[in-house]
Amino acid sequence: MELTTQHAAELYRTGQVEQALAVLDAVLAATPQDWMARNTRGVVLCRLGRASEAVPAFTRLLAVDPAFAEGWFNLALARRAVGETSAAAGGLLRAVALRPAEPVFSAEAGALLHSQGVLTEALRHLRRVILLQPDQAPGYLNVAVSLMSDARYDEAVAALRRGRRLAPDHGDLALRLGQALLSQGRAAEACTVLDPLAQRVPGHGEISQNLERARLVCDVAAAVGHAALPDGLAVRGPFSVLSGYGDLAQRFVSQMAQQGTRLRLLGLTGAEAWRPAEGGVETPIRPSAALSFLTPLLVEPVSGVPTVNYTMFEGTSIPASWARANAAHDLVVVPTESSRRAWIEAGHPADRLRVCPPGIQPHPGDEAEAPRTVLGPGGRPVADFRVRILNISDFIARKNIDGLLRVWLRATRAGDDAILLLKLGKGGPTLNQDFSRLLDETARHVGRRFEEAAPIMALMGRYDEAGISTLYALATHYWSLSHGEGWDLPITRAGAKGLGLIAPRNSAYTAYLDDSIAHLIPCTTGPAHMPYSRAIYPPFQGIDWWHPDEDVAAELLTRLVRGQLDRRDPRAQLLDRFAWQKRTQDLLAVVEEVGRGR
The missing domain is CATH 3.40.50.2000 (Glycogen Phosphorylase B;)
Structure with a gap:
């Protein structure tokens, strides 16, 4: 076998990734200072799903040669693969600064910044790709997608039309143009773009849906004249x-x-x-x-x-x-x-x-007696706990699940007659692993183990309406520590049932809760950081949210668990003030x- 970096690269290009790694290991055993072999080995490790091993390898390489643009690029891709998006963005920007004429660097930087909601900066890099490759249609598509995400539809339409002049049969360009026209209220024009595309690509779900929607909008518009x-x-x-x-x-x-x-x-x-x-x-x-x-x-x-x-x-x-x-x-x-x-x-x-x-109105299924067949940790029926606190949230940073866990860990003890029912959704296929990591991070942050706190019953997956009603029937209280809400249907549903409510004094909560019917937690405003990170939650780039006072929350929770918190019934006031009719x-x-x- 030829033991050279070039041979390893050829093996990698032909899909023989494991063999490429073996060759590179042999090369480095003989010549440890072969930095190109080290760089290639990091790329191979990423391809094999071992990005966590590639990160320190690229880092050592760049300590020797900090001007190696490709090394910064590869380190960024490895960091992105392990979830270090802020560091990945920094690496991509460093690569672009070192080699601004490399379109791949700018394209990746623009794509990552776009995914993080940094739209203006993303657009700057994506437009550089067009300047470097003005005859390549995909560059115009990427610029248009970023423009559409920023509601700059006129500019997006112009970019898409220019891309279509270069590639008239490019399906994604036509699809995005139809979508941009729909966003502008130009459904008839969207039909002229999407109809031939649907004929050319029959059975394509997204194309068919957009064309159907454009035709429906045209039909509604036509009725104005009748x-x-x-x-x-x-x-x-x-x-x-x-x-x-x-x-x-x-x-x-x-x-x-x-x-x-x-x-x-x-x-x-x-x-x-x-x-x-x-x-x-x-x-x-x-x-x-x-x-x-x-x-x-x-x-x-x-x-x-x-x-x-x-x-x-x-x-x-x-x-x-x-x-x-x-x-x-x-x-x-x-x-x-x-x-x-x-x-x-x-x-x-x-x-x-x-x-x-x-x-706001009661849900009929929530009025049932708390079932005794639902068992908590250790096999004890959930209905046997004196205090049963419910929270229903998507597993996203804004819901402040990390804050709930911190306060629970601080405020409760293993012997407390209380349980937290935490229903989590929309976390994707890695929800269980991500939640487990959050538990570990929280325990390290607080300095206590969850075994030392009252039990938490974490509920994953999709529940039907009967399953959700069971949770409300079980609960005695509903607790939110959210960084901000537009309305918060789960807590209003809990209030309509008459559960005790604990919530932050922020955002929508102040529209329907006050101190006479709920226990409210003071808040300050500040940057929207991801849990245990300085990275910004992408939808909140440049926008503050609320930070509930966790000391006050812990005090309220401790008093509740100890039976020292007065009960405030929100039901009558909510139903009177917020009648659906x-x-x-x-x-x-x-x-x-x-x-x-x-």
Whole structure:
């Protein structure tokens, strides 16, 4: 066997990765100072899924030659593979600075920065790729995707058209162009782009969905000219998606139908199969307004119809991209004063903002007696614990699961008659491993083992409605330590059942909770860091969120577990103030106000 770095590289290129590693190990055994062999070996280790071994190898290499641009690039890719995204971004930027004429370096830097929400900086690097390779269509696609994420649709359309001139048959360019046109309310133009693409690539799910949506929007727009049709609302939302927006959209639409409003429903991706039990959505209508229940970048205006978007945000201001997208809409409706301030902070005109909270009502399944068949850690029935605290959260940094764990570890003891029911979702295929790592990091941070605290019952995976109702039936209290919420359906559902509530005094919580019905935790504002990191949570680049006071939270929790915390019942006040019938009437009045001006 030829024992050279060149031979190893040839083996690597032909897919013989293990053999390449063996050759490189032999080369380095003979010549330990062969830095090119060390660099190649690091690349091979990454390919084999051993990036954690590659990181120190590249680091040692760069200590000897800090001007080695390819080494910085490879170190960045290794760090990205092990989840060190901030360090990876720094390495890519170092590689670009050392070799700015290398398009691959700029492309990777732009892609990583884009994924972290640093859109302006990402765009700068992606545009450099176009300057270096002006005749390569993929560069224009990448620039356009970044522009669309920043709601800069005019520029995105221009970039996509330029890319299509270079590659007329490039399917992704055509698909993205159709999407950008839909975002601008140009559905008819989107059809002219997507229709031939769908014929050329039959059966492609995303192409078919976008074309279907464009045709539906054109159909809604065409109805504006039919004066004989009864007035109604076109409503788009994720009705069939298990999400906060989906739940709000269903509840508002059901109430609208019950109150006699004629509706035309459009789904998130195309035609909508969900129907309210009250009916009222099958009759053709002349739309007086198009109401969406979506984040701003997902809204697709209907030509000739006023655009109203019901949305919300969880921080002290909204992203610039949201402000840019909503600037093209007639009215933004938010559920709380906290969200209204976030839009104003970003420069959105106050006269094009309205506050309209949703309703709150008991869930029938939550009223059942706590089942004794659900067993906690050690086999003890959960219903036997005197204090049963529930938290239902997506496994994301904003929910402050790390804060919940820190406070629980500080405030409780193994002998306490209490249990934390922690239902986690949307963590992806590595949720169990990621949660286990968070437990380990928290134990190191606090200096205590979780075996020394009251038990935690971590519940993963998707639960159906009956399963979620079981959790509410089991709980005596609901506890949030979130960094910020647009509304927080789980805690309002808990309040409607009459559970004791502990929550931060921040964001949406201040709209429906006060000291008479809940125990509220003071907060400060500050950067949106990832758990145990200085990295910024990507959706909150340049935006602060709230930091609940963990000392106060720990004191409240200790008093609760010891039986020393007074019980405050939120049920009556929440149901009285947030009746769905009244809240839907308020929203309809807001939408009708816009429709009268058409």
